[in-house]
Amino acid sequence: VFTDYQARRAELRFRPGAGDRPEFVHTLNGSALALPRTVAALLETYQDEDGSVRLPEVLHPYVGTDRILAIS
Structure with missing residues (x-):
């Protein structure tokens, strides 16, 4: 399952659009x-x-x- 666990740990966020609230990204790695x-x-x-x-x-x-x- 690809979720935002790693992004939360690293505080990785993005803004979908100008003025939008920052959201955590979803990361992907080769651990599976x-x-x-x-x-x-x-x-x-x-x-x-x-x-x-x-x-x-x-x-x-x-x-x-x-x-x-x-x-x-």
Whole structure:
């Protein structure tokens, strides 16, 4: 669950608009999963010979693309 716990501890706030009251932001980190292992699994499974990575369809809406291109 992503909530504002870390933001409250760090006093991280933002103002949605001019004159609005400050609100705590919601933070996101990799504590819910082993991020290096997840990236390694994606590369092992979906990386093409040209270095690009085809992303699983379930990630398309979150990443905004179906492929991460290799740096040339």
